[in-house]
Amino acid sequence: MMYIIRRFILLITTILLVSVITFGVFQILPGDPVRTMLGTEADPTQIENLRSELGLNRPLYEQYTDWMKGLLTGELGNSIRFSMPVKDLLFDRLPVTMSLAGLALVIVLLISLPLGMFAARRQNKFSDMSLSTVTQVGMAIPSFWLGMILILYVGLQFSFFKISGYIPWTQSVAGALSTLVLPALTIAIPQIAVNFRYVRTSILEQVQLDYVRTIRSKGMSEQNVMYKHVLKNSMIPILTVFGLIMAEVVAGTIIVEQVFSLPGVGQLLITAISNRDFPLVQGIVMYITVAVVMINFMVDILYSVLDPRIRLR
């Protein structure tokens, strides 16, 4: 329990600091943010209106506490470019990004786990070494280029795939898959490469432990040693990596949505930045980061439940 409380306090501190950074960064903008947003030819009354609308004529701490209050209630002010609440814009785009990230995560797990096990069981054999080499290349390829190559060699070769745009799940499952599989694969491949290495190392570390020698010497079959003992125990450290991968997958959607013209949160963020729509940028950054922090918090708690030793540290 102490551990959970400590982690919870850390969670709150992190979210607070993240909010201070996200809020503070936009205060160091050179010059007048309102003037930058409206352009140089804006007339003074327009500037004054926007300034009071955004609350920029009030003290900084008041602006911050207001913004934080909004954050807690889900109201993050209005987008300048779209003149709509940031919340509504975000929720419009969320299904696309969530489906993309979810599908990518499933692909990562489905491929990297068996691949890591396979490599670990064939440690230092040719297949293991070639997999390690291939995954190194997988980590070095920029994801957006990978997406372009997938478009060229898969998307354009098979009529099933749509290489741009999005079809909602509710409309057609096959349609959604035709728009999401390639981008999800693009996000997944570098993460498969990373996770593959963790799975492999984690299994190899377990195999060295004394209990494995004991159960082997008792005559347990290699199959049972692997699946009943080693695998279960080696999945626990991988759980922490899972949080890391979630963050990378979410970050990956931002770029890959551009490659495949998917109307998700990433595309909204890029539009917001290009239009210097700062309330929208702040809102998106804050929500994505808090989501990632929360996922990591839950992973940590789950970890401490599965491996009670961690609570003592």
Next chain:
Amino acid sequence: MSEVDTMKHIQRYMKNINLIIGLLVIIGFLIIMIISFFYTPHDVNSMNIPQKLRSPSSDYLFGTDEFGRDIFSRIMKGTQTAFAVGLLTVFIGAIFGILIGGIAGYVGGWIDEIFMRMMDALMAFPGIILALMLVAVFGPGIVNTAIALGIIAIPAIARITRSGFVQHRDTEYVLAAKLIGVKPYSIMFRHILPNISSQIIVATTVTFATAMLAEAALSYLGLGVQPPNPSWGRMLKDSQAYLVGAPWYTYAPGGAITVLVLGLYMLSNALRDFIDPRSKA
């Protein structure tokens, strides 16, 4: 020789291969960069519309882009951008990372707590999100991109430096230095820092690689390096419109990024094995 012995030989060989290939790649790109200051086969920015989107030939090694510019020359010039952003990022990340991590680790107490919680908060942002937010504030361009990526690189280097300082601050040589009255900053940066510099160097090679990938990503999104400066990421963005008709256009910059980043990864792996032999197991 048993199979195990053979495999051990191959493993040792592979380690060297990592080092050799990594070094060759980086030196190769460095040479290309130096040459590009004096010479490129064609002018980097001069447009030649009749020659647009030509496939690779002896005259245009990697073909031409949609304005008839020589892709090979632009790739050469692009190494300058890649190295400039990479080096500046590492420089900013290392200076502030070492300062913050060093002070936190050496002084300890609540200063340590405050500094490291700040670093945790910076690390809580997914890298690209923080980069995009900072670029939104600073504006695009080579220097601004490097500043944004440098800030992102600080926490990782600070953590490594801190753990090194924590390990060393109570050792006998530090105590001896304290007893003869060496000033704290001198103990920190003349005595402890050289002892942990190898770990920091490994961390900076990884930073270099991720900075190059991130710069390419930002430039691809149109928020990083701006034209007419040739950037590989920007070239990839431009090439996407001609993916079908001119696939060579996308291969050159994509391949350049991948090979250089791969070389840096291989080098950092090899360095890590040299410095920390335990990780060999």
